[in-house]
Amino acid sequence: xxxxxxxxxxxxxxxxxxxxxxxxxxxxxxxxxxxxxxxxxxxxxxxxxxxxxxxxxxxxxxxxxxxxxxxxxxxxxxxxxxxxxxxxxxxxxxxxxxxxxxxxxxxxxxxxxxxxxxxxxxxxxxxxxxxxxxxxxxxxxxxxxxxxxxxxxxxxxxxxxxxxxxxxxxxxxxxxxxxxxxxxxxxxxxxxxxxxxxxxxxxxxxxxxxxxxxxxxxxxxxxxxxxxxxxxxxxxxxxxxxxxxxxxxxxxxxxxxxxxxxxxxxxxxxxxxxxxxxxxxxxxxxx
Amino acid sequence: xxxxxxxxxxxxxxxxxxxxxxxxxxxxxxxxxxxxxxxxxxxxxxxxxxxxxxxxxxxxxxxxxxxxxxxxxxxxxxxxxxxxxxxxxxxxxxxxxxxx
Numbered sequence: 468x469x470x471x472x473x474x475x476x477x478x479x480x481x482x483x484x485x486x487x488x489x490x491x492x493x494x495x496x497x498x499x500x501x502x503x504x505x506x507x508x509x510x511x512x513x514x515x516x517x518x519x520x521x522x523x524x525x526x527x528x529x530x531x532x533x534x535x536x537x538x539x540x541x542x543x544x545x546x547x548x549x550x551x552x553x554x555x556x557x558x559x560x561x562x563x564x565x566x567x568x569x570x571x572x573x574x575x576x577x578x579x580x581x582x583x584x585x586x587x588x589x590x591x592x593x594x595x596x597x598x599x600x601x602x603x604x605x606x607x608x609x610x611x612x613x614x615x616x617x618x619x620x621x622x623x624x625x626x627x628x629x630x631x632x633x634x635x636x637x638x639x640x641x642x643x644x645x646x647x648x649x650x651x652x653x654x655x656x657x658x659x660x661x662x663x664x665x666x667x668x669x670x671x672x673x674x675x676x677x678x679x680x681x682x683x684x685x686x687x688x689x690x691x692x693x694x695x696x697x698x699x700x701x702x703x704x705x706x707x708x709x710x711x712x713x714x715x716x717x718x719x720x721x722x723x724x725x726x727x728x729x730x731x732x733x734x735x736x737x738x739x740x741x742x743x744x745x746x747x748x749x750x751x752x753x754x
Numbered sequence: 755x756x757x758x759x760x761x762x763x764x765x766x767x768x769x770x771x772x773x774x775x776x777x778x779x780x781x782x783x784x785x786x787x788x789x790x791x792x793x794x795x796x797x798x799x800x801x802x803x804x805x806x807x808x809x810x811x812x813x814x815x816x817x818x819x820x821x822x823x824x825x826x827x828x829x830x831x832x833x834x835x836x837x838x839x840x841x842x843x844x845x846x847x848x849x850x851x852x853x854x
Contacts (some may be wrong), residue, residue, distance in 0.1 A: 482771065484799050529757070533764045540768050540791050544775030549783045556787055559768070563794045570761065570801045575813045577796065587827045594772055594783055594831045598838045599767035606780040606845035616777035627766040654817050672784065687810045688817065699821045705826040713832040 469632060471511060477652055478507035479621040483546040486610045486617070508534055534559060536562035545606045553591045560584040575680045593649055761802030768795030780842045782837065786830045793823045 512530050543555035548622050559584045567576035611617075632742030678686075688696055768791060775788030798814045803810020834844070841848045 470828065482774060486774075490767070521837075529760065533760070536764065536794075541769040542796075543791060544771055544784075546787055549781060549787070552784060556790060559791055559794055563768075563798060566761070566764070566798060567801055570805050572804070572816075574812045575797075575801065575816050576818055578817060582824055583790070583794070588830050589823060590827050591783065593789060594834060595833060598783070598844055603843075605844070606847070607784075609780065610778040611780050611847070613774075613778045616774045619777065620774040623773065624763075624766050626771045628763065631762060659812050683810055684813050684817070687814045692814050692818075693813075695818060699818055702825055703821065704826050705799055710828050710832040713836055734838070736785050740850070 469628065470514065471628055474514070475621055475624050475628070477505050477510075479617050480503075481507060482541055482545070482620070483613055483617040485541065486613045487545070487547055487608050500545075504538070508537060529566065532562045532565040532569065536566065549595050549607070550592070553588055553595065556591075557584050557588055558704045560588075572680065572684075575685050701703045756800050761805065762799055765795040765798035765802060770790070770795075775812065780846050781830075782834045782846055785846065786834065789818060789830075790823060790827065793819060824825040 481500040483500070484503065485500030512534065517565070539555045539558035539562060543552045543559060544553060560579055564576040567573070567579060616733045651726045765831065772788045772791035772793075772795060775791065776785050779785055797819055798813040800816045800819065802812075804816075806812065837849065838844055
């Protein structure tokens, strides 16, 4: 029985206590949850640094960024106010950016900070402000099936851990069998296949070659994945058209009249449209 | 356990925390925010595997994942606004009886 499972169970219990719950009348045991989660994280960090030994000096940034990411994610998921959750989500993105920079991927980190931490966050902020809801809404203060959700999350992390531990054991017992797990699939963009992961710090030149990360990733995108790049552009265009179609104001076709050009000029038609929308029974009932 | 495994583990934890949020929160905006957290975990996984194999495919694929995340956020929030305009609530349980 691996001791990391125990840490995971303690962390899952902390996450459950932090979730808003109907049984406790919307008052989560946030302090107990935070203490449990911090205990699990600290124990895991100490255990992990003992595991990898004296290389902790170069890995302190990794531990710090990982802890920030996990804590901010837990807080973003459990916070009752969506606006604050969006801010914690930015913290997650920035911590993941730091982890990407540590993993010799600074360009990806910059893209993440700009797109996820900037553009996507602004979209969320727009929606949070557009959908003006009360602060004390019941659905923000209660969780739906928290026990099942937390159990499922713990099972997922535990099974991932189990898979990693078992592949480590395969690698330790039979190197020729383990080669299927560790062999590089394709090496044509790199200088060397052997990345030192124990002890020494990551050498960015081993991943990026001698030409820098932006040039290397850009070259990969423009040669190997040029087709996928075009498909991604088409996807963005389709999403833009779809959002424009979704966000269009609903107009009752009965109020349109015949021509498509007079639709916007005809004042009586627009008056009729407003009238028909306000007289729809379902809208009035909900308002 | 090497640094690569640590990346994979942090990615798995982020994914699991996002999944817990997606399954247990009742606010539509919070559910989609949780999927974004799950995507961050997947990006960490891709970066970790790219590091393990010493190639750039992981980073390139993560770029496409960022594109997909942007598309998903735009479309999902458009849908959320549409639903909010109809029911005047963001509660996902307001939509559990769909009748056309």
